[in-house]
Amino acid sequence: MATARPGIITSLEMCGIVKRFPGVLANDGVDFDVRAGEVHALLGENGAGKSTLMKILYGLYQPDAGEILLNGRPLNIASPAQAIRLGIGMIHQHFMLIPPLTVAENVIIGLPSSRRIFVDTDRAARRISELADAYGLQVDPRAFVWQLAVGEQQRVEIIKALYRGADLLILDEPTAVLTPQEVDELFATLRQMKQNGHALIFITHKLHEVMAISDRVTVLRDGRVVGRVATQDTDEAALARMMVGRDVIRTWEKPAITPGQVLLSVEDLEAQSDKGTPALKRVSLEVREGEIVGIAGVSGNGQRELAEAITGLRPVTGGRVIIADRDVTNCSPAEVLAAGLSFIPEGRMTMGVIKEFSVWENAILETHAQPPLARGMFLDFKRIADHTRRLIGDYEVKTPSQETPVKNLSGGNIQKLILARELSRAPKVLVAAQPTRGVDVGATEYIHRRLIEQRSQGTATLLISEDLDEIMALSDRIAVMYEGQIMGVVRGDEASPEQLGLLMAGVRS
Numbered sequence: 001m002a003t004a005r006p007g008i009i010t011s012l013e014m015c016g017i018v019k020r021f022p023g024v025l026a027n028d029g030v031d032f033d034v035r036a037g038e039v040h041a042l043l044g045e046n047g048a049g050k051s052t053l054m055k056i057l058y059g060l061y062q063p064d065a066g067e068i069l070l071n072g073r074p075l076n077i078a079s080p081a082q083a084i085r086l087g088i089g090m091i092h093q094h095f096m097l098i099p100p101l102t103v104a105e106n107v108i109i110g111l112p113s114s115r116r117i118f119v120d121t122d123r124a125a126r127r128i129s130e131l132a133d134a135y136g137l138q139v140d141p142r143a144f145v146w147q148l149a150v151g152e153q154q155r156v157e158i159i160k161a162l163y164r165g166a167d168l169l170i171l172d173e174p175t176a177v178l179t180p181q182e183v184d185e186l187f188a189t190l191r192q193m194k195q196n197g198h199a200l201i202f203i204t205h206k207l208h209e210v211m212a213i214s215d216r217v218t219v220l221r222d223g224r225v226v227g228r229v230a231t232q233d234t235d236e237a238a239l240a241r242m243m244v245g246r247d248v249i250r251t252w253e254k255p256a257i258t259p260g261q262v263l264l265s266v267e268d269l270e271a272q273s274d275k276g277t278p279a280l281k282r283v284s285l286e287v288r289e290g291e292i293v294g295i296a297g298v299s300g301n302g303q304r305e306l307a308e309a310i311t312g313l314r315p316v317t318g319g320r321v322i323i324a325d326r327d328v329t330n331c332s333p334a335e336v337l338a339a340g341l342s343f344i345p346e347g348r349m350t351m352g353v354i355k356e357f358s359v360w361e362n363a364i365l366e367t368h369a370q371p372p373l374a375r376g377m378f379l380d381f382k383r384i385a386d387h388t389r390r391l392i393g394d395y396e397v398k399t400p401s402q403e404t405p406v407k408n409l410s411g412g413n414i415q416k417l418i419l420a421r422e423l424s425r426a427p428k429v430l431v432a433a434q435p436t437r438g439v440d441v442g443a444t445e446y447i448h449r450r451l452i453e454q455r456s457q458g459t460a461t462l463l464i465s466e467d468l469d470e471i472m473a474l475s476d477r478i479a480v481m482y483e484g485q486i487m488g489v490v491r492g493d494e495a496s497p498e499q500l501g502l503l504m505a506g507v508r509s
């Protein structure tokens, strides 16, 4: 291994960490530790202070108080460069790779050796392949990052950290963007790392993942540690209670509704993927007033393209999209919105918000030109403030104020703000892609309740989700997509995971 390091990490402790941001006490005297050969899960509601604590450990933020001990020795981590030298790596909530470069170039970029004129990319590629084999991380070092699916990009991030000699790896919500299959693969890699003596810190909102992969769990609430347990001594319900401070409801009674007229109709829809290959092959489906239709499937089987083709974000190459009797095929997104559609995009962090804008500005994106928020040419600031306050309150969006730039909110709170905005529009048709990805269990409960309320009010909902539990809990009918086609449609109350799993694998029953 080329990277020189002071030593191997056997233990890392954070003691009494305090971190303040304007108007927020993000970490309030947090103690946390991790040892070689264990996975320590860090759990907590959106905005509890998990990412902040980890950014302090990675040298991105300086704590206002507290101490970090590495192998028992106190030290100051001034920058990520220093963290890396100490053997600490971090996989961020949002990836930081450079799309036009290859995998190998991304792995070596920033290393001292890469500043030479001739970089030995062949040697780097060989080392990448070795690491990939040792840890079960399938990647092609010569592929360009823009060509990779998110799961592959994450593997590159992990290889990049290993290449730099990370003994301790921080993974901030690594599974939020992965398919269930990819999660299994990631867990196999993490188990291998654990066996090789790495220390791992794992952040997730999915309690079954905590149970499956961690040895210990620490729960944060409002910047403070509210619990620490050995995983074998706890269960999902207890963890949820610790996080939220109350019991969490996970199954729903849906009121019986007779679906009304067809509000969303997709007929023989065809569209292409980013790579120009057929992504949708004559997809037809209908969603009626007061109905939730779930789209299940392994990601990459056309779900994203379907959502984008319906919402005007992707050219339709064949077939039609009809919203409330209006043909909106190949209309602009603005026209589709005007026809009565709300869209919760999967890539919310890039498509759903303008990060430099304030909370209130983001709360009215898309709706700002319409009454009641505008009167004639003027924005009605009083109403906007009331509207924003209601969204923040209903969805428990944690923010110091309405003026705060969205980029200062925690990941999950940005998600909640977008969901609040889109669901508050009382749409005729709602296309919701992965609506609870990255949000905590309490917010998941709230979002599910809202989707059911909207259904009672007559919204026709197309729910695209990789979370089979979510699909089965909410959907009146479930359509399974496989390779750009609908493999089958089953009634929500009759579907079984086994049956859906077969359809998802392309086996027609």
Ligand SMILES: Nc1ncnc2c1ncn2[C@@H]1O[C@H](COP(=O)(O)OP(=O)(O)OP(=O)(O)O)[C@@H](O)[C@H]1O
Binding pocket: 021, 022, 024, 025, 026, 044, 045, 046, 047, 048, 049, 050, 051, 052, 053, 398, 399, 400, 407, 408, 409, 410, 411, 412, 413, 438
């Ligand atoms: N750079 C920043 N400037 C101002 N406030 C910040 C900044 N980063 C985080 N905060 C605030 O600190 C608090 C904790 O945020 P953090 O990102 O650590 O939460 P989290 O537990 O990771 O949440 P999530 O599950 O949503 O990712 C939040 O209230 C957030 O708004």
Ligand SMILES: [Mg+2]
Binding pocket: 050, 051, 052, 093, 172, 410, 411, 412
């Ligand atoms: Mg976070």
